[in-house]
Amino acid sequence: MKNFMLMLAAGLMAANSYAQYTDGVFIVNEDWFGHNSSTVNFYSYKTGEMTYRAFQEENEGRTLGNTTQFAAKDANNIYFCSKQNYGETGGRFDVADAKTLKLKHSIATFSASGDTRACFPLNDSKVYVGTTKGVYVYNPTTQEVSGPIEGTSAKEPGLMELAGDKLIVCAQGKGVYVIDTTTDALEKTVDVSTSACALFKVNDDLYVAVNNCTWGTPKPTNTEQFIKLDATTFEPETTTAVPMSCQNSSFAWKKTAPAVDHENEVLYYAPADGGNFISKYDLKSGEFTQEFITLPQGETMYGNVCDLDPNTGNIVVVTFTGYGSQKYYMHIYDKQGEETQDALLLTDNYWFPAMLVFAGPEVPTGVEGVDVVKTVTGVKYVNLAGQVSADPYDGINIVVTTYSDGSHTSVKKNIK
Numbered sequence: 001m002k003n004f005m006l007m008l009a010a011g012l013m014a015a016n017s018y019a020q021y022t023d024g025v026f027i028v029n030e031d032w033f034g035h036n037s038s039t040v041n042f043y044s045y046k047t048g049e050m051t052y053r054a055f056q057e058e059n060e061g062r063t064l065g066n067t068t069q070f071a072a073k074d075a076n077n078i079y080f081c082s083k084q085n086y087g088e089t090g091g092r093f094d095v096a097d098a099k100t101l102k103l104k105h106s107i108a109t110f111s112a113s114g115d116t117r118a119c120f121p122l123n124d125s126k127v128y129v130g131t132t133k134g135v136y137v138y139n140p141t142t143q144e145v146s147g148p149i150e151g152t153s154a155k156e157p158g159l160m161e162l163a164g165d166k167l168i169v170c171a172q173g174k175g176v177y178v179i180d181t182t183t184d185a186l187e188k189t190v191d192v193s194t195s196a197c198a199l200f201k202v203n204d205d206l207y208v209a210v211n212n213c214t215w216g217t218p219k220p221t222n223t224e225q226f227i228k229l230d231a232t233t234f235e236p237e238t239t240t241a242v243p244m245s246c247q248n249s250s251f252a253w254k255k256t257a258p259a260v261d262h263e264n265e266v267l268y269y270a271p272a273d274g275g276n277f278i279s280k281y282d283l284k285s286g287e288f289t290q291e292f293i294t295l296p297q298g299e300t301m302y303g304n305v306c307d308l309d310p311n312t313g314n315i316v317v318v319t320f321t322g323y324g325s326q327k328y329y330m331h332i333y334d335k336q337g338e339e340t341q342d343a344l345l346l347t348d349n350y351w352f353p354a355m356l357v358f359a360g361p362e363v364p365t366g367v368e369g370v371d372v373v374k375t376v377t378g379v380k381y382v383n384l385a386g387q388v389s390a391d392p393y394d395g396i397n398i399v400v401t402t403y404s405d406g407s408h409t410s411v412k413k414n415i416k
Contacts, residue, residue, distance in 0.1 A: 020099050021054065023361040025309065025316055027330070028071045028080070032350035037086040038068030039351070040101075042359075043330060043344070045312070050330075052347055055080075055094075058101040063090035065116075069254045069354045073098055074121040077140055078357065081116040081129065083253075085109060092116040093129055095140060098359070105143045110136055112148065117253055120160035120167060122181060128167055130157035135169060135177070137184050151186040152177055156253050159199040163206055168234060170199035172250050176208065178234050190234050192227060197248040198257040202265055202283060204231070209246035209257070217272040218244050226281070243288050244271035244279055247304055255355045259308040259315060261335065268292065268308060268315055270301040278306055278317060280337075293337045295319055299329060307356045314340055318353045326350055378402040381415075 024044040031039045042051045051057065055064055065082025072079050078101070080094040091106035093116055110116070114133030121127045127138040134148025135157050154171035161168050166187070169177040175192040176199065179185070198209040210225040211218065218224055224245040228238040246269055247256040258269035258281075265283040271290075276299065280292035295301070299319040306317045314332050321327040326348040332340045380400045383393040392399075392415045 020362065021051075021101055022099060022359050023311075024359050026054075026071065026073075026078070026357040026359065027305075027318055027351075028068055028354045028357060030067050030069065030352040030354050032352070033067060035350075037063035037090045038065060038080075038082055038354075040064065040068070040071070040080070041346070041351075048341075050344065050346065052349075055096065055101050055103075059096075059103045061089065062103055062106070064094055065090040065092050070116075070118040071355065071357045072119050072121055072127075073357050073359070076124070077104065077121070079119050079121060079127060079129075081119050083115040083117075092131075093119070093138070105140075107138075107145065110145065110148075114148075117156060117158050118160060118255070120162070122162070122167070126181070128160060128169075128179070130160065130169060132156070135179065146184070149179060149184055149186055151189070152179070156250065158253060159255065159257055161199055161201045161206060163201075163231065163234070166234070168199060168206060168229075170196055170208065172196060172253075176229070176234060190229075190236075192229070192236055193223075193225075195223060195248060196227075197250065198246040198255075200257040200260060200267075202260055202267075203262050205229075206231070206234070208236075211245040211248040214248045214251050215273065217275060226283075240286070242281060244290065247271060247273055249303070254303050256304045258304075259306055261308055264335075266335075268306060270304045270306050272301070273303060274300050276300050278315070278337075293317070293333055295331075296329075296343070302352055303354065305353045305355060307358070309358045311358060311360045316356055318356070320351070320353075328353070 021042050023046050027041045029039045039053045040055050042054045063086050064080050065085045067083040068080050070081040078096050078098045082092050085092050085108045091108045093107040095105040096103050110131050112133035114131030117130040119129045125139050125141050129136045129138050135152040136147035138145050154174045156172035157169050159170045165181050167179040167181050171177050176190045178187045180187050192208050193210045195210050195212040196208045197211050200207050206229040208227045213222040224242050226240045227236050230237040249256050258267035267281045271279050276295045277291040278293035280289040298321050302320045308315050317331045319329045328346040328351050330344040381389050381392045382398040384396050397415050
């Protein structure tokens with residue numbers, strides 16, 4: 001039994017020799033263009049601490065690319081999309097392990113040298129990558145790239161959503177692309193609006209945000225709309241004029257889609273670049289609250305770094321205090337607009353945040369009988385020297401619990 005517990009503890013220690021980026025939020029940053037590569041920070045809900053430049057921390061000698069504006073995560077990987085590569089150390093498309101951030105693959109440039117925009121992981125063998133030269137198909141298993149898909153050469157093939165077996169792509173200046181995911185062919189381009197600036201999904205409904213204000217705060221004369229697309233044809237079904245829509249980033253592409261509360265069909269977003277508020281729009285009632293959240297004095301939005309964590313139900317917002325300042329803050333609000341904890345002042349740097357990616361809590365592995373009632377029959381503690389005790393040691397312990405059915409669980413704990 002002692003040897004078994006030592007082996008179990010050793011295995012767990014090895015697994016924890018790499019950082020585990022779970023139960024928290026990644027902050028993807030453009031960072032200081034012309035001086036640094038882009039970066040990603042990670043805030044842990046468990047510890048309340050921020051890991052800065054986490055990708056560089058886990059990959060010595062490597063960086064992200066230049067102006068990383070988008071990232072997407074699946075069960076295995078996190079995919080970073082940068083507008084340009086950063087010399088020899090960071091690609092326009094970097095693939096890292098979702099839990100450890102260890103680099104798996106880096107693409108310096110796609111075949112036509114297009115700037116990367118957004119991506120959509122479909123499954124273990126297919127990720128769609130939008131670039132200014134078209135939409136490519138990347139296979140994470142073989143690391144092969146095909147494309148671009150004919151007819152997808154919009155200047156800004158940005159945000160993507162899945163509808164059945166169709167990939168819908170927001171193509172600024174053209175509307176939306178409809179791509180068949182079984183053939184990887186463009187079926188059609190739907191002329192929604194030349195001012196279509198964001199694509200998002202609320203449960204099974206697809207929406208396009210329209211905004212012809214390309215800088216600053218929208219005026220009453222601007223076109224501000226949310227357009228619901230037909231579920232079959234993807235043509236405009238319902239057009240709703242709103243006081244303020246999502247930001248139009250056609251001058252410099254970035255993610256501007258709203259945070260979505262699927263349960264209540266509510267949107268949260270920063271409609272004005274440089275504004276000091278977060279707005280709320282209720283799709284059911286049509287009620288718009290411009291200043292649902294008013295930021296603390298001196299803080300404003302750089303872009304639309306506002307999203308709802310599906311794991312906690314809270315709204316995470318990152319702010320700054322101006323282009324000449326290195327003061328950036330992270331706030332966490334509930335759905336009533338109240339802060340759940342004190343704001344976090346980030347380490348000084350010109351971060352210029354781009355977006356958020358959420359990491360859920362660690363999911364236990366192993367299959368347990370659903371009809372078997374288990375009881376704890378024993379608990380042992382293993383320290384870093386491999387010593388086993390019935391009582392906890394000071395510091396790092398591997399807590400090995402034995403159950404009545406003979407199964408075991410092990411958890412790493414810092415006991416003081």
